[in-house]
Amino acid sequence: MKSIELFLNFMIMDANMNVLWRNPDAVAPDQARRMTIFWGDESWREAAYKKELGLFGEMEEKATNEDVIAAYGKRLKEVAGFKYVPDPIPMRNSRGNVVYYLFFASHNQTGDRIARDVFKKYRNKGVV
Secondary structure (H helix, E strand, C coil): CCCCEEEEEECHHHHHHHCCCCCHHHCCHHHHHHHHHHHCCCCHHHHHEEEEEECCEEEEEECCHHHHHHHHHHHHHHCCCCCECCCCEEEECCCCCEEEEEEEEECCHHHHHHHHHHHHHHCCCCEC
């Protein structure tokens, strides 16, 4: 049918506080489950942690927020099948910290154009 247009808040602050830790083994199982439900499968772990060679062999290193957000945008395109997914707007609190990223996804070119115009206008204003 392809008539859905989606605005989605990716709560990056919540994810960082509860799931996206430097030590993934310390994350509570129920919090990891929440992320899996939100993401749709376990592939969020690949986006959130990069394998690197350390002094004592391979180790997992936490990816940046931008890496995680880029992976989610890619997922909206490739897995959910949305044709148009502009870069999300970082929404900030009064201290300038990113609380969430506002995504838009659509199959409609006109909706995409309108969302991109709005996102462009508010991209650097994003205070919640």
